Amino acid sequence: xxxxxxxxxxxxxxxxxxxxxxxxxxxxxxxxxxxxxxxxxxxxxxxxxxxxxxxxxxxxxxxxxxxxxxxxxxxxxxxxxxxxxxxxxxxxxxxxxxxxxxxxxxxxxxxxxxxxxxxxxxxxxxxxxxxxxxxxxxxxxxxxxxxxxxxxxxxxxxxxxxxxxxxxxxxxxxxxxxxxxxxxxxxxxxxxxxxxxxxxxxxxxxxxxxxxxxxxxxxxxxxxxxxxxxxxxxxxxxxxxxxxxxxxxxxxxxxxxxxxxxxxxxxxxxxxxxxxxxxxxxxxxxxxxxxxxxxxxxxxxxxxxxxxxxxxxxxxxxxxxxxxxxxxxxxxxxxxxxxxxxxxxxxxxxxxxxxxxxxxxxxxxxxxxxxxxxxxxxxxxxxxxxxxxxxxxxxxxxxxxxxxxxxxxxxxxxxxxxxxxxxxxxxxxxxxxxxxxxxxxxxxxxxxxxxxxxxxxxxxxxxxxxxxxxxxxxxxxxxxxxxxxxxxxxxxxxxxxxxxxxx
Numbered sequence: 001x002x003x004x005x006x007x008x009x010x011x012x013x014x015x016x017x018x019x020x021x022x023x024x025x026x027x028x029x030x031x032x033x034x035x036x037x038x039x040x041x042x043x044x045x046x047x048x049x050x051x052x053x054x055x056x057x058x059x060x061x062x063x064x065x066x067x068x069x070x071x072x073x074x075x076x077x078x079x080x081x082x083x084x085x086x087x088x089x090x091x092x093x094x095x096x097x098x099x100x101x102x103x104x105x106x107x108x109x110x111x112x113x114x115x116x117x118x119x120x121x122x123x124x125x126x127x128x129x130x131x132x133x134x135x136x137x138x139x140x141x142x143x144x145x146x147x148x149x150x151x152x153x154x155x156x157x158x159x160x161x162x163x164x165x166x167x168x169x170x171x172x173x174x175x176x177x178x179x180x181x182x183x184x185x186x187x188x189x190x191x192x193x194x195x196x197x198x199x200x201x202x203x204x205x206x207x208x209x210x211x212x213x214x215x216x217x218x219x220x221x222x223x224x225x226x227x228x229x230x231x232x233x234x235x236x237x238x239x240x241x242x243x244x245x246x247x248x249x250x251x252x253x254x255x256x257x258x259x260x261x262x263x264x265x266x267x268x269x270x271x272x273x274x275x276x277x278x279x280x281x282x283x284x285x286x287x288x289x290x291x292x293x294x295x296x297x298x299x300x301x302x303x304x305x306x307x308x309x310x311x312x313x314x315x316x317x318x319x320x321x322x323x324x325x326x327x328x329x330x331x332x333x334x335x336x337x338x339x340x341x342x343x344x345x346x347x348x349x350x351x352x353x354x355x356x357x358x359x360x361x362x363x364x365x366x367x368x369x370x371x372x373x374x375x376x377x378x379x380x381x382x383x384x385x386x387x388x389x390x391x392x393x394x395x396x397x398x399x400x401x402x403x404x405x406x407x408x409x410x411x412x413x414x415x416x417x418x419x420x421x422x423x424x425x426x427x428x429x430x431x432x433x434x435x436x437x438x439x440x441x442x443x444x445x446x447x448x449x450x451x452x453x454x455x456x457x458x459x460x461x462x463x464x465x466x467x468x469x470x471x472x473x474x475x476x477x478x479x480x481x482x483x484x485x486x487x488x489x490x491x492x493x494x495x496x497x498x499x500x501x502x503x
Contacts, residue, residue: 034279038304040360050272054268070266078466087297126361136154155199159411238330245333245339376500382394421476
């Protein structure tokens with residue numbers, strides 16, 4: 001049984017099975033689409049929302065302060081190591097499934113199941129966090145143009161209760177960072193004495209994105225390209241308009257909480273980089289994956305890292321670092337200097353940016369389920385392809401419904417940390433897979449080769465573990481419980497139904 005658990009599936013067989021007519025996806029994406037897909041996934045709630053907590057910290061952990069620039073650089077280096085490993089796999093194995101498929105070929109079925117189950121945290125759970133942040137920004141944007149949306153359909157119940165208790169403890173003083181939650185707590189309706197507070201906005205945007213993905217990947221890619229262009233314009237606007245308000249004294253002290261603050265900041269800001277690996281889920285729909293996948297992965301990482309560092313420098317130069325612990329730090333920076341019109345423009349950009357992230361993440365998750373179902377680890381029902389649109393519509397709809405429901409009730413802070421640890425764990429296994437496959441199959445043609453193997457993959461593994469250790473231990477426990485649930489499902493269904501074991 002032990003050997004069966006770690007039985008691998010050859011890359012030749014994986015590629016051959018992907019060509020089955022009934023489950024084959026349409027190749028329509030080029031290098032520009034892939035770079036835009038990566039930017040669409042990367043630039044979102046991380047830079048528009050999470051960066052505030054990473055800079056200012058919270059009551060339990062120190063923030064990076066102006067040294068957030070170093071946090072971005074540290075995280076970018078870790079992602080670069082992993083991105084080079086992803087590029088080798090994605091160009092050599094042009095199959096939907098990302099790290100799940102790579103692990104199946106190198107580390108065996110049990111590890112493949114673990115990574116497939118783990119990727120749910122990155123894509124589906126990560127999208128919950130993005131949807132929640134999107135709802136908050138959309139509410140603020142509508143308020144700025146005089147369109148009042150009830151706060152109780154814009155936040156979750158738990159956050160509203162916490163905000164209400166915080167205001168009571170503060171003697172009635174409302175912290176601006178929780179004002180939306182507090183407004184929901186005081187304005188919510190009741191039915192039979194039950195408070196009605198749920199994030200309808202978050203659930204609604206998820207279902208709209210789900211519909212768009214069902215009707216076609218090319219149509220979704222076109223919509224993503226437009227949103228990517230808008231979000232890039234907004235970030236350039238922030239840099240151009242914000243640089244005139246920079247006060248160099250705000251950069252001193254540069255590292256107020258020492259390197260521990262930089263470390264914590266890097267562990268949190270990793271959420272701003274999640275998404276480049278989502279490009280690899282599009283390998284089966286890419287026209288020339290051996291050339292275009294490395295271009296898409298590495299190109300999007302380079303572009304986003306440069307933008308992030310510049311934006312972080314301007315942001316911390318505009319506002320004292322300890323005043324940035326808010327949900328909308330970029331818009332808040334303009335509000336702090338009295339540029340309210342600019343703040344509104346940035347809020348609009350944040351809505352567009354996070355819509356693009358929702359699109360890409362919601363694109364990636366169904367394709368993981370699709371690949372797992374095609375291997376027999378999930379019911380065949382999930383591998384169905386729409387006869388007209390040629391998209392995995394069943395998994396897309398199911399993912400959309402589940403994410404929408406959780407988005408309506410979940411708390412964003414815990415979701416972000418769980419997403420980070422799940423994604424970092426996936427990166428560790430991909431880096432390990434490159435080393436193993438180089439040893440097991442050294443002569444396989446590789447359109448792109450990760451340089452300096454095994455050193456680059458080992459550095460990727462070490463840097464990811466380092467970032468994981470910067471997360472709170474409660475996140476580790478939640479991650480462990482999630483993996484245990486996955487193991488139960490595997491042994492009850494996947495182990496018995498696996499097509500690899502039916503040979």
